[in-house]
Amino acid sequence: MSTPARQLHLGAFFFGVGHHLAAWRHPDVDAASATSIESLRAWARIAEAAKFDAIFFADNVGLSGSPAGLLTKNALPYPFDPLLLQSALAGVTERIGLVATVSTTYLPPYHLARKFATLDHLSGGRSGWNLVTSGSDFEAQAFGLPHQLDHAHRYEKAHEYVKVVKGLWDTWEDDAFVQDKETNQFFDPARLHRITHAGKHFQVRGGLQAPRAPQGYPVFVQAGSSDDGQDLAAATAELVFIAQQTVEDARAFYQSLKGRLANWGRTPDQLKILPGISPFVGRSHAEAQEKFEQLQSLIDPVLGVGLLSAFLGNVDLSKYPIDGPFPRDLPVTEGWQSRQDLFNKLAERENLSIRQLYERVAGARGHWTLVGTPETIADQLEHWFTTGAADGFNVLSPTLPHGLKDFAELVIPELQRRGLFRTEYTGHTLREHLGLPRPAHPLAAATRAAPSLATA
Structure with a gap:
């Protein structure tokens, strides 16, 4: 049997009304649409119709400490809680993944574990957690701290945080709830595993009320590229978003990060790396350049x-x-x-x-900006993909929904024509879209070998 050809993975990164610094000033952009649930639902439907792997929302947890004179010139990029927003979008989509950003620095592990378990159940197994550690003083001050934790401390804490939330997600084995009315047994006590964690940063004893999630765990996503970030990604991440400007830099990062996986008993196919791209697409190069220059002039x-x-x-x-x-x-x-x-x-x-x-x-906060026709953009994406620089791309539309529509209607058909991207979803969960296995419950095999009436 022949092995299916490798294909790109694509994320649709929603950020305010577009990633370009001047997006909200564009004459065709509705500056209020980022706070309109109807607009957000429409954007999600566009992404799902184009067969994107996932919708992605970034986040921070505080209002920037910049002077009011500076803030007034910029659209606020994170008006809503991304987890609540993805829960709302779960109801108007069926297949596309839903990735939300939550910081390990300011939310207790139990809250995060329960919220993502809920999203995974509500969406039928489409959740992803973008793990960040938060990197600004204004966020720390919103939580009563004088300044942010130092970089190494934040990442050390994040490693432990992941251990705790995995333990909480494994409170129940997959088949724990027997719901036997005749014997009056709702669940098998041998399949309940409360967590008892005593670590440097967290002391947690308890368990989740929710059954084990459809995906086992949400897909672990990360975006840090520092040494600490790469170590955390190698240990925990399954999808990594990166910001690289050249194919050489992207290829070096790709090799560096995938080369660290063996230290954690992992293989390269267990982690997908998606550089961010901000595409300005035109039916001619002149049209694409005009779109780019119009936004640049508004900075x-x-x-x-x-x-x-x-x-x-x-x-x-x-x-x-x-x-x-x-x-x-x-x-x-x-x-x-x-x-x-x-x-x-x-x-x-x-x-x-x-x-x-x-x-x-300004167009993409450090990510790669492409200006061209569907064919020339597809050429560049194909080159990065086939030469070991990327497993796919996270698409940062310069404006929403216009940039998203341009990519969906012009670039994706060209990628599909080349056999580089799916024409239909073949799975239902985000793990299936990404070709990632569903994690087995770590204690299930041991439980099967133990007496059936073992207590938790």
Whole structure:
């Protein structure tokens, strides 16, 4: 029997009314649509009709501490709780995966475990958890802390957090609920496994009320590219979103991360790596370029500098001339270290000024921006996919829904024509879309060997 040809995985990343820094100012964009459930449902239906693997929502948990004069120029990107929002979208979709971002730093493990178990049941096995550790002081201050935890501490805590939530998701074996009315037995006590965890960061004893989820666990998603982030991803992640500007950098990251999996007893096919892309698609290159330049012309320089400052850990750039060289002496902060490294390398490699750097990254916050026809964009995606730089891509539409429609109606048919992307869903769960196994209950085999009346 022949092995099916490898195909791309695609995520649809919803972010406000589009990923471009000036998306809300575009004349065709309804700036209020990111807070309209009807609009969000419509966008989800577009993504599902195009057979995307999943919808993805990022998040942070606090209002930016930027001055009001800066905030007023920018659309708020995270108006809703992503888990509640994905639960709402579960009811108007049938097959597409639903990935929500939740921080391990500010939500107790029990809350997260119960919420994702609920989403997985509500959606029939389509949930994914994008694990973040949070990287800003304003988030910490929203939870009563003076500043964020240091980078290494956050990731150490995240490793333990994953152990706890897995234990909670394994409270019940898959067939624990016998519901035998004749014997008056609702569940088999031998198939109940309460967690007793005493660790450095968490002390947890108890169990979930919900049956084991359809997928066992939600798909584990991560986006950190620092050394700490890669170690956490190698240990826990099944889907990794990355920001890389060149195929060489993406290929090096791909090899580095997949090379760490063996240390955790894992194989390369157990983790999928999806670089982010922001595509400007036109039926001609001139049309695509016009779409790109129109949005670029709407960037407010104050916001552009503010974007760089935020990703660099709120470093003050005001003392540097905006058209002078990007400074090389900026401190490394406890914030998003992988993005700091990406911006520094990009500015150095291309000798960019502050203005040129924010113009380069404003479209997708550091992800790869493509401008072209369906054919030329498909050529580039195919090259990355077939040369060991990606297992697929996370699509960051510059505007919503327009950029999403362009990709769905123009690029995806070209990828399908080349046999690089599905024409129909073949599974029902997000794990099935991604070719990932459903995790077996770790104690089920031991239970089968034990006496049937063993107590929990």
